[in-house]
Amino acid sequence: MPDSIVTADMQQMIGREVDEGVAEVTTTSCRLFARAVGHTDPIFYDEAAARARGYRGIVAPPGYLGTPVVHPGPRSMITVPVPIAELRIPYKRILDGGTAYEYFEPVVAGDTITSRSKITRYEERLGSIGPMLITYHETAYTRQDGALVAKMYGNVIHY
Amino acid sequence: MALNTQVYFDDVRVGDEIPALRKACTMQQLVMWAGASGDFYQIHYDPDFARGTGLDGIIVHGGLKNAFLGQLLHDWIAPGGFLRRFGCQYRGIDYPNQELVSRGVVTRTYEEGGQALVDLDVWTENAAGKKTTPGTATVMLPRR
Numbered sequence: 395m396p397d398s399i400v401t402a403d404m405q406q407m408i409g410r411e412v413d414e415g416v417a418e419v420t421t422t423s424c425r426l427f428a429r430a431v432g433h434t435d436p437i438f439y440d441e442a443a444a445r446a447r448g449y450r451g452i453v454a455p456p457g458y459l460g461t462p463v464v465h466p467g468p469r470s471m472i473t474v475p476v477p478i479a480e481l482r483i484p485y486k487r488i489l490d491g492g493t494a495y496e497y498f499e500p501v502v503a504g505d506t507i508t509s510r511s512k513i514t515r516y517e518e519r520l521g522s523i524g525p526m527l528i529t530y531h532e533t534a535y536t537r538q539d540g541a542l543v544a545k546m547y548g549n550v551i552h553y
Numbered sequence: 554m555a556l557n558t559q560v561y562f563d564d565v566r567v568g569d570e571i572p573a574l575r576k577a578c579t580m581q582q583l584v585m586w587a588g589a590s591g592d593f594y595q596i597h598y599d600p601d602f603a604r605g606t607g608l609d610g611i612i613v614h615g616g617l618k619n620a621f622l623g624q625l626l627h628d629w630i631a632p633g634g635f636l637r638r639f640g641c642q643y644r645g646i647d648y649p650n651q652e653l654v655s656r657g658v659v660t661r662t663y664e665e666g667g668q669a670l671v672d673l674d675v676w677t678e679n680a681a682g683k684k685t686t687p688g689t690a691t692v693m694l695p696r697r
Contacts, residue, residue: 423589430589431620432576435631447632456623456636461616463591487606490615494640494688495623547640 399484399527400516407513412477414509414533417464421452421503428455444502451502459501459535460493460546465509474550475511475531483527483552491528491549499543506538526553559633562669562694567659571673574625574655578613583649586617608646613653615643618677618686625655625675626690633695639675641688652680657690668693 421441428438436443437453444452458464465476474488501507510533517528533546576582583597592614595602603611619641626636647653654677661672671692676684 426585426589427620430582430585431617431624432582433624433627435627437631455620456627456639457616457620461590461592463589465591490643492640492642492688493616493619494638496638497636500635 398518399525400518401482404481404516407477407481408515409512410477411510411512412475412480414465414476414511416506416508419454419458419464419501419503419505419507423463424452424454424458424503427458427461431455431457441503449500449502451504454501454503454505456497457493457495459507459509459544460495460533460548464507475513475533475548477511477513478529478531478550481513481529485525485527485552487553489551489553491551493546493548496545496547497543499537499541501535501537501543505543507543508536510534510536521553523553526551560629560694561697562662562671563697565659565662565671565694567662569659571625571629571657571659574621574628576621576653576655577651578617578647578649578653580611580649583611583613583617586614586620590614590616592616610648613647613649615686618643618647618653618655619688621653621655621677622657622675622686622688622690625657626673626692629657630692630694635693637670637691637693639688639690641676641686643686645679645683645685647677647679647685653685654678660689669696670694 438455514530514532530549535544537543657673657675673690675688675690677686678684
């Protein structure tokens with residue numbers, strides 16, 4: 395195992411919440427997402443169908459939050475949470491290790507969602523692809539009325 | 554597709570397999586996902602770029618496979634259930650135009666805080682039967 399690449403600065407990032415900004419959940423982006431996945435349930439496309447099923451509007455499909463398209467601003471192509479993007483990691487290659495979502499309430503078009511992310515821990519490993527750093531992260535999604543609607547847990551592999 | 558038939562908590566047993574969801578992503582679907590998700594990493598739509606990184610060709614986005622698991626679960630529990638939790642690890646590469654089947658098996662049924670909950674193992678598997686995205690989920694189901 396080579397020397398640790400986790401610096402003191404990186405250690406200090408653990409648990410520090412970084413504001414990822416505010417994004418609007420829109421009818422068009424929900425439909426686009428649903429179409430890309432191949433969803434057939436009309437609640438992801440049609441306002442009347444969604445309301446008839448008790449939702450406040452067109453429903454954001456599972457996995458919608460957390461994709462880079464909902465990050466506001468010109469850095470929206472970043473595919474890792476902002477605190478990880480800001481780390482100085484000597485490894486050049488990157489893989490998404492996994493994603494899990496926890497939902498507390500439905501997210502619908504018209505909601506405005508604030509995202510806050512933090513790094514929760516690092517793990518260094520010597521794998522078949524060489525030395526790697528696994529960074530575990532967590533994002534909390536809060537609606538405009540203050541309700542926590544979802545959380546995302548994931549890990550990013552640098553190698 | 555079980556959208557018209559509600560699954561009730563009372564009828565679910567540990568070991569039950571839920572209806573599988575079959576996909577074979579075309580390059581077009583990967584491009585649609587890139588646009589919808591905002592993940593424009595070129596290994597998912599530019600074959601030359603993908604081969605330059607050592608891959609055999611463009612590969613399916615992990616996020617798309619995760620979203621397939623979301624669809625698998627949504628279609629099983631709709632209209633009256635609620636997807637509480639789902640996720641997976643990206644363990645294997647999938648290439649487009651190959652069958653990719655999303656599956657789930659019930660591992661636990663229980664009540665918590667007055668809610669009827671079901672835990673599942675979920676995954677996508679490739680044509681060789683290898684689980685490329687193993688994961689877990691928790692759903693809330695209505696009672697009869």
